[in-house]
Amino acid sequence: MTTQPYVRVSDLSRSFDVSKPWLNRVIEGGEKQYLKAVDGVSFDIPKGETFALVGESGSGKSTVARMVVGLLPPSRGEVTIDGVSMTDRKAEAERQRLRRRIQMVFQDPYASLNPRWRVDRIVAEPIRAFKLVEGEADIRARVGELLTLVGLHPDDGVKYPHEFSGGQRQRVAIARALASEAEFLVCDEPTSALDVSVQAQILNLMRDLQDKFGLTYLFISHNLAVVRHMATRIGVMYLGRIVEISGGREMFTSPKHPYTRMLLDAVPDLAMSGQERAPVAGEIPNPINPPSGCTFNPRCPWANERCLAERPPLADGVACHAVHEGRLAVKNAA
Amino acid sequence: MTDTVLSVRDLRVEFHTRRGVLKAIDGVSFDIAKGEVLGVVGESGAGKSVTGSAVIGLIDPPGRIAGGEILLSGQRIDNLPPEQMRKVRGKRIGMIFQDPLTSLNPLYRISEQLIETITTHTDLSPSQARTRAIELLAEVGIPAPDRRIDSYPHEFSGGMRQRVVIALALCAEPELIIADEPTTALDVSVQAQIITLLKRLGREHGTAIMLVTHDMGVIAETADRVAVMYAGRVAEIGPVHDVVRNPLHPYAEGLMGAIPTLAGEEARLVQIPGSMPRLTRIPPGCAFNPRCGYRFGRCTVDRPDPLPWRGHKVACHLYDPASGPHFLGEGRTLAAAEKHEEATA
Numbered sequence: 001m002t003t004q005p006y007v008r009v010s011d012l013s014r015s016f017d018v019s020k021p022w023l024n025r026v027i028e029g030g031e032k033q034y035l036k037a038v039d040g041v042s043f044d045i046p047k048g049e050t051f052a053l054v055g056e057s058g059s060g061k062s063t064v065a066r067m068v069v070g071l072l073p074p075s076r077g078e079v080t081i082d083g084v085s086m087t088d089r090k091a092e093a094e095r096q097r098l099r100r101r102i103q104m105v106f107q108d109p110y111a112s113l114n115p116r117w118r119v120d121r122i123v124a125e126p127i128r129a130f131k132l133v134e135g136e137a138d139i140r141a142r143v144g145e146l147l148t149l150v151g152l153h154p155d156d157g158v159k160y161p162h163e164f165s166g167g168q169r170q171r172v173a174i175a176r177a178l179a180s181e182a183e184f185l186v187c188d189e190p191t192s193a194l195d196v197s198v199q200a201q202i203l204n205l206m207r208d209l210q211d212k213f214g215l216t217y218l219f220i221s222h223n224l225a226v227v228r229h230m231a232t233r234i235g236v237m238y239l240g241r242i243v244e245i246s247g248g249r250e251m252f253t254s255p256k257h258p259y260t261r262m263l264l265d266a267v268p269d270l271a272m273s274g275q276e277r278a279p280v281a282g283e284i285p286n287p288i289n290p291p292s293g294c295t296f297n298p299r300c301p302w303a304n305e306r307c308l309a310e311r312p313p314l315a316d317g318v319a320c321h322a323v324h325e326g327r328l329a330v331k332n333a334a
Numbered sequence: 335m336t337d338t339v340l341s342v343r344d345l346r347v348e349f350h351t352r353r354g355v356l357k358a359i360d361g362v363s364f365d366i367a368k369g370e371v372l373g374v375v376g377e378s379g380a381g382k383s384v385t386g387s388a389v390i391g392l393i394d395p396p397g398r399i400a401g402g403e404i405l406l407s408g409q410r411i412d413n414l415p416p417e418q419m420r421k422v423r424g425k426r427i428g429m430i431f432q433d434p435l436t437s438l439n440p441l442y443r444i445s446e447q448l449i450e451t452i453t454t455h456t457d458l459s460p461s462q463a464r465t466r467a468i469e470l471l472a473e474v475g476i477p478a479p480d481r482r483i484d485s486y487p488h489e490f491s492g493g494m495r496q497r498v499v500i501a502l503a504l505c506a507e508p509e510l511i512i513a514d515e516p517t518t519a520l521d522v523s524v525q526a527q528i529i530t531l532l533k534r535l536g537r538e539h540g541t542a543i544m545l546v547t548h549d550m551g552v553i554a555e556t557a558d559r560v561a562v563m564y565a566g567r568v569a570e571i572g573p574v575h576d577v578v579r580n581p582l583h584p585y586a587e588g589l590m591g592a593i594p595t596l597a598g599e600e601a602r603l604v605q606i607p608g609s610m611p612r613l614t615r616i617p618p619g620c621a622f623n624p625r626c627g628y629r630f631g632r633c634t635v636d637r638p639d640p641l642p643w644r645g646h647k648v649a650c651h652l653y654d655p656a657s658g659p660h661f662l663g664e665g666r667t668l669a670a671a672e673k674h675e676e677a678t679a
């Protein structure tokens with residue numbers, strides 16, 4: 001056995017061809033265009049821990065998630081889970097065995113549940129597909145057990161998804177993920193469509209299930225407070241790259257990267273320090289034509305010549321020239 | 335009170351559906367003063383948007399205002415004929431919605447839309463209106479407004495479009511702005527820019543703002559006072575600092591505890607059991623009673639009215655002296671009340 005972590009993502013990259021159709025290019029001119037949705041993303045997740053990816057819309061979080069579960073082939077890089085490559089074509093047989101243990105939970109539980117199936121059939125499906133329990137009576141008992149586990153009632157199995165509220169549907173989605181005896185859940189904005197009070201129920205449930213079954217999570221969210229609540233480690237994404245990666249607490253007490261600082265400053269928080277904010281100007285640039293050098297440079301108060309020319313590598317958990325050069329002291333919560 | 339801009343009195347809105355009469359708003363009252371931002375929070379379906387729609391006179395057919403009054407600077411507007419209400423809407427009340435594209439026509443240039451609104455509601459000539467439009471765009475933070483003004487909406491990003499909508503809402507210098515989830519569709523960094531902008535404009539122009547959102551953080555940063563809605567009623571209304579730090583109503587208390595914060599470290603979030611009732615089946619007595627840990631005798635029988643309680647109004651029998659011994663009963667809400675007393679002492 002190696003000491004390799006449970007999940008290892010290395011140099012994961014994905015480009016999309018966003019060129020105009022061939023004929024238009026011939027007539028109107030224009031090059032082929034590529035959008036680098038994810039560019040050189042690496043992280044590890046030890047078993048039983050939660051790694052969170054946080055970032056604004058379009059930063060590449062969902063694209064990473066889809067590659068990690070094998071829904072989308074990467075253009076470059078590798079994902080291994082429990083020593084099995086998710087990206088190497090030759091590992092197909094091993095990957096099939098692994099598939100059951102990896103499940104994904106999406107933002108919109110309604111879109112991910114078959115509306116014409118009763119909830120008991122939805123939850124039983126992976127049990128049947130992977131032949132985890134034999135015999136109808138035992139399957140029914142197992143489904144009842146799973147529904148209870150996520151805070152629903154076994155009798156709820158006879159209902160259809162539309163008869164549930166958003167939070168209850170997310171519980172059904174989690175029950176289905178657990179039905180396959182999954183160990184690793186990739187959750188893409190699992191509570192973003194829910195009200196805060198319902199979000200609290202789901203986040204508590206996810207933590208309870210983690211404690212109970214030692215689950216490993218890749219948790220994706222744009223909500224920093226939610227991420228702080230859930231994560232052991234956090235990666236901050238900007239335009240397809242991880243710009244800072246650190247322990248869950250550290251990210252909030254001593255953020256290093258200018259973008260992380262800006263995000264933390266921008267989040268309206270209940271603590272209401274009351275201080276007037278100086279919100280950072282600008283928005284995420286067009287990912288088809290990202291700025292040269294450090295892609296954050298048009299919005300960064302510390303940008304200099306080098307930042308316009310040279311892409312900062314991720315070193316010591318941060319990808320920023322100013323931090324590496326010591327021009328920008330690490331912020332410490334007083 | 336001369337500086338009350340909006341006054342909503344005992345508002346009731348009903349929707350007649352196949353499943354029966356749905357009381358979307360059931361006896362809601364609040365005021366907003368000149369230059370004040372009132373935040374309205376609550377879970378989805380609590381009636382926030384319907385309240386806003388009632389104020390601007392845009393409740394869609396199966397729905398109707400079934401009772402109460404809405405006054406704009408002292409004048410009743412809930413019973414105006416549609417034609418007159420349309421004028422009030424453009425001139426005296428500005429609107430900002432979640433999706434800026436609902437307020438912008440994709441087929442017309444930004445300049446055309448702004449100039450039309452300005453000339454309709456003011457005496458300015460088209461060329462003066464164009465100058466005014468450029469000023470407004472500059473005010474909401476559109477860079478190089480004299481060049482960008484002739485763009486189409488799709489040429490702007492989401493955050494820029496929302497700025498244009500704010501400019502559009504400001505065109506006629508309205509007394510009141512209704513902003514329904516204005517930042518919900520935006521990224522955090524852009525959201526902060528829009529919040530700062532709204533706050534500044536409200537202050538500078540003396541506009542009263544009703545800010546509807548389910549994001550308590552946004553309210554905490556922006557609002558002066560906050561109304562917490564539950565099942566078509568106001569559970570608690572008071573100064574934003576108090577309500578956020580020391581919520582009194584058990585629902586408000588649960589809601590605040592449910593929100594993860596950047597300060598972090600909460601091992602578990604407060605969990606309110608169950609979910610909001612269907613509005614066709616609101617339980618008798620207090621609408622929150624099936625989920626409330628402090629429920630006692632009266633709660634399933636009498637409906638609590640919002641009563642004044644140290645600068646707040648709280649619709650909960652725990653804060654009603656008429657509840658007698660229960661008011662002084664044990665439980666965390668009483669602790670909340672004590673904390674609140676300390677804080678305001």
Ligand SMILES: Nc1ncnc2c1ncn2[C@@H]1O[C@H](COP(=O)(O)OP(=O)(O)OP(=O)(O)O)[C@@H](O)[C@H]1O
Nearest residue numbers: 016035037056057058059060061062063064222287
């Ligand atoms: N199939 C595709 N074809 C072209 N571009 C794509 C495709 N999928 C994603 N992208 C682009 O890749 C970038 C990253 O997208 P992704 O969905 O991963 O972002 P995200 O971080 O999950 O954002 P959000 O917070 O909005 O969910 C975006 O610019 C997006 O437009």
Ligand SMILES: Nc1ncnc2c1ncn2[C@@H]1O[C@H](COP(=O)(O)OP(=O)(O)O)[C@@H](O)[C@H]1O
Nearest residue numbers: 349358377378379380381382383384385394613
């Ligand atoms: N056109 C409509 N027909 C029937 N019911 C409606 C209509 N519009 C709103 N409602 C109902 O009124 C209640 C309050 O809705 P709303 O004000 O939109 O809530 P929110 O607090 O999320 O903004 C909900 O139960 C909603 O379903």
Ligand code: SF4
Nearest residue numbers: 294300307320321322
């Ligand atoms: S590398 Fe330069 S531009 Fe990029 S975040 Fe650091 S200081 Fe700013």
Ligand code: SF4
Nearest residue numbers: 620623626633650651
């Ligand atoms: S009135 Fe009763 S049920 Fe309602 S919130 Fe107060 S204590 Fe709870």
Ligand SMILES: [Mg+2]
Nearest residue numbers: 061062063188
């Ligand atoms: Mg996404």
Ligand SMILES: [Mg+2]
Nearest residue numbers: 382383384514
């Ligand atoms: Mg709404």
